[in-house]
Amino acid sequence: MNPYLPFPVRIDEINIATEDKSLKTFKFIFLNKDDETKFAYQAGQFAELSIPGKGEIPIGIASSPVEKGFVTFTVNRAGLVTTHLHKMKVGDIMGIRGPLGNCYPWEMLEGKNILIIGGGFAFTTLRSSIIYLLHPDNRSKFGDINVVYGARSPGMLLYREELSEWEKRDDINMHITVDGTDDPDWKYNVGFVPTIVEQKAPNGDADTYAIICGPPIMIKFTQPVLEKLGYDHDHIIMSLENRMKCGIGMCGRCNIGKELVCKDGPVFTLNQINQTPREY
Amino acid sequence: MKVIKIDKKEWTSGIEQVKNAYRVFGPIKEENKEFSAFKELGKGVTPDLSATDTRLSPKGIIFPQSEAMFEFTTDSTSDDCNLMNVPEKDYSPRAIVGIRPYDAAAFTLVKKNFDTPEYRDNYWVDAYDACTFIGLAVSSPSILDFSTSTKSGPFDETGLDVLLCDLDDHFLAKVISEKGETFLKAAGFTNIADEKDVQKIDILKKEAEDKIQSRVFFDKIQSYSILDIYEANFWEDISFACINCGTCTYVCPTCWCFDIQDEMQGKTGQRFKNWDSCMFPLFTLHTTGHNPRGTKLQRVRQRFMHKLKYFLDKYNDGIMCVGCGRCIRFCPVNIDIRRVCDTMNSFEPAK
Numbered sequence: 001m002n003p004y005l006p007f008p009v010r011i012d013e014i015n016i017a018t019e020d021k022s023l024k025t026f027k028f029i030f031l032n033k034d035d036e037t038k039f040a041y042q043a044g045q046f047a048e049l050s051i052p053g054k055g056e057i058p059i060g061i062a063s064s065p066v067e068k069g070f071v072t073f074t075v076n077r078a079g080l081v082t083t084h085l086h087k088m089k090v091g092d093i094m095g096i097r098g099p100l101g102n103c104y105p106w107e108m109l110e111g112k113n114i115l116i117i118g119g120g121f122a123f124t125t126l127r128s129s130i131i132y133l134l135h136p137d138n139r140s141k142f143g144d145i146n147v148v149y150g151a152r153s154p155g156m157l158l159y160r161e162e163l164s165e166w167e168k169r170d171d172i173n174m175h176i177t178v179d180g181t182d183d184p185d186w187k188y189n190v191g192f193v194p195t196i197v198e199q200k201a202p203n204g205d206a207d208t209y210a211i212i213c214g215p216p217i218m219i220k221f222t223q224p225v226l227e228k229l230g231y232d233h234d235h236i237i238m239s240l241e242n243r244m245k246c247g248i249g250m251c252g253r254c255n256i257g258k259e260l261v262c263k264d265g266p267v268f269t270l271n272q273i274n275q276t277p278r279e280y
Numbered sequence: 281m282k283v284i285k286i287d288k289k290e291w292t293s294g295i296e297q298v299k300n301a302y303r304v305f306g307p308i309k310e311e312n313k314e315f316s317a318f319k320e321l322g323k324g325v326t327p328d329l330s331a332t333d334t335r336l337s338p339k340g341i342i343f344p345q346s347e348a349m350f351e352f353t354t355d356s357t358s359d360d361c362n363l364m365n366v367p368e369k370d371y372s373p374r375a376i377v378g379i380r381p382y383d384a385a386a387f388t389l390v391k392k393n394f395d396t397p398e399y400r401d402n403y404w405v406d407a408y409d410a411c412t413f414i415g416l417a418v419s420s421p422s423i424l425d426f427s428t429s430t431k432s433g434p435f436d437e438t439g440l441d442v443l444l445c446d447l448d449d450h451f452l453a454k455v456i457s458e459k460g461e462t463f464l465k466a467a468g469f470t471n472i473a474d475e476k477d478v479q480k481i482d483i484l485k486k487e488a489e490d491k492i493q494s495r496v497f498f499d500k501i502q503s504y505s506i507l508d509i510y511e512a513n514f515w516e517d518i519s520f521a522c523i524n525c526g527t528c529t530y531v532c533p534t535c536w537c538f539d540i541q542d543e544m545q546g547k548t549g550q551r552f553k554n555w556d557s558c559m560f561p562l563f564t565l566h567t568t569g570h571n572p573r574g575t576k577l578q579r580v581r582q583r584f585m586h587k588l589k590y591f592l593d594k595y596n597d598g599i600m601c602v603g604c605g606r607c608i609r610f611c612p613v614n615i616d617i618r619r620v621c622d623t624m625n626s627f628e629p630a631k
């Protein structure tokens with residue numbers, strides 16, 4: 001099998017994901033039904049979205065393995081390929097190559113409490129994870145689930161309908177926050193993610209793991225808070241980003257020391273990351 | 281062990297004959313060019329085995345500097361619109377005649393990257409599998425050759441199918457693999473050498489190895505942690521003069537990093553795999569403008585850490601360098617991997 005050959009897909013739906021329109025969620029259907037089986041993935045993995053003539057971009061898979069018949073990605077308009085993707089229309093044909101990289105360590109996490117911390121648009125694979133965890137087949141396999149998710153303003157939160165559904169459930173504790181808002185009806189938290197983590201997150205112990213995904217600045221200030229709450233570095237799980245091309249460990253650019261973010265990652269424990277030169 | 285004796289008078293006609301069954305590549309010195317290079321040899325062209333080391337290694341015969349992986353059309357009226365097709369590729373038998381043992385050994389290191397348990401880069405591996413490697417032993421190693429320190433050597437057989445030893449009026453051809461035997465047969469070289477001749481190979485080998493004065497040691501590098509060497513204070517000094525030209529990575533037979541780029545002509549396009557280099561700032565630049573290896577020091581350190589530490593730790597099978605000396609010869613500011621290796625091997629981590 002040619003590892004560079006993308007599966008052909010059709011854009012089935014495009015939704016504007018944030019009020020400033022900088023993010024859109026794309027739903028893809030595989031042109032060949034068999035390819036969907038070949039694309040079997042787990043929450044935390046990513047794929048290369050391939051636009052002929054423009055190039056390929058690594059994007060975390062936002063749909064969940066328990067959702068069948070399609071895959072979704074939420075993409076921020078940033079440079080060449082993402083800007084072109086934002087201009088594409090329902091019905092257009094493009095490619096998806098993957099799934100790539102490792103996933104969150106689901107087997108190891110069975111029976112454990114999970115604290116999910118997300119910031120900004122890095123919530124995509126966390127969304128995939130929450131859907132997976134809440135699925136009736138899976139929920140009983142895991143302990144308490146806490147989620148701290150923050151964005152600049154209410155309109156910048158991704159997946160708002162799902163967030164409010166999760167708010168209503170009693171098998172997941174949601175702690176949604178925004179940096180600031182002038183909406184008088186805002187009924188959730190106001191404050192930066194690290195502050196909310198400090199106030200709302202459960203203490204760390206041998207059976208509690210934190211999964212954290214967000215902009216570097218958020219990660220930088222959340223780490224000391226988690227340490228204070230008693231999370232060991234091997235109980236803090238992170239997903240890294242680096243510039244990528246091949247996504248299969250061959251082109252040589254995404255390494256942090258001897259680990260390749262695309263193939264050995266993108267998911268690492270903080271403990272593992274501490275032993276690398278942290279070139280990300 | 282089978283050794284074939286090839287009279288030099290038969291050499292040219294044998295090479296001509298073998299071209300019926302193989303695409304033959306070899307070193308030639310082109311007109312008005314200062315350096316020899318590996319090229320596909322047309323009718324009547326024989327490899328110039330007197331050519332000393334080529335400036336570029338023959339890696340491009342398996343891993344072209346620019347290779348089309350796919351072709352496609354973006355014409356929305358076509359049924360094929362936006363679908364990727366593999367262009368026709370020629371994986372008929374090919375042979376590199378006159379490859380140096382260290383360059384053949386280099387392919388076996390690079391194979392670790394392109395042929396993995398999880399993924400197989402079909403472009404590289406199919407080309408490699410189609411190739412027969414007819415090596416030429418190095419009887420007078422250059423002063424920059426340190427291949428005996430890197431598990432290769434002037435008469436090393438790693439990655440070769442045949443090893444040719446030059447004995448003035450004839451070659452002795454040591455048959456290393458079945459592929460090699462098939463090639464020699466196709467060329468009509470079948471004259472079995474006698475025992476006396478065969479013994480000469482070992483003598484020549486010893487002589488050539490003894491001529492190599494340059495040595496590097498990396499025995500201690502593996503015992504330090506990655507972070508100890510990464511954070512050592514010598515990188516500023518090592519990288520100071522580097523102008524990030526990338527020459528060292530382009531001439532190196534073991535450097536494999538590449539880029540993927542799409543190119544369009546009207547509505548038809550191709551997706552290319554192109555040589556890239558860790559020496560260039562764009563290599564790791566994020567769209568946000570952040571660059572984890574944005575400084576020269578970080579890039580030079582990456583090159584040497586990859587070759588002399590990460591590779592060593594990852595595969596536990598030596599360094600990612602075969603000691604050909606090209607990067608030393610062609611670096612415009614005389615950065616010398618032997619000195620860097622020495623510095624890394626002899627450094628004392630802060631306790």
Ligand SMILES: Cc1cc2nc3c(=O)[nH]c(=O)nc-3n(C[C@H](O)[C@H](O)[C@H](O)COP(=O)(O)OP(=O)(O)OC[C@H]3O[C@@H](n4cnc5c(N)ncnc54)[C@H](O)[C@@H]3O)c2cc1C
Pocket residue numbers: 046055056057058059060061074075076077078079080081082083121124240241242243244245266565566567568
């Ligand atoms: C594992 C992973 C998951 C990601 N998930 C998401 C996601 O869910 N949503 C989202 O919006 N963004 C995500 N990103 C970031 C996204 O890949 C970049 O924003 C995107 O590649 C920018 O491409 P561009 O063509 O618009 O920018 P340009 O700057 O024009 O980039 C040109 C090329 O450079 C490469 N490149 C540049 N920056 C990056 C980068 N930061 N990471 C990887 N490759 C890069 C790409 O190959 C791209 O084709 C993820 C990155 C990684 C590594």
Ligand code: SF4
Pocket residue numbers: 521522523524525526527528529559610611612613614615
């Ligand atoms: S050849 Fe020399 S100057 Fe050029 S990038 Fe390599 S080390 Fe730097």
Ligand code: SF4
Pocket residue numbers: 528531532533534535587600601602603604605606607608617
């Ligand atoms: S690093 Fe230098 S000496 Fe070693 S194989 Fe590459 S070009 Fe040759």
Ligand code: FES
Pocket residue numbers: 243244245246247248249250251252253254255260261262263
């Ligand atoms: S993206 Fe090519 S090695 Fe990781």
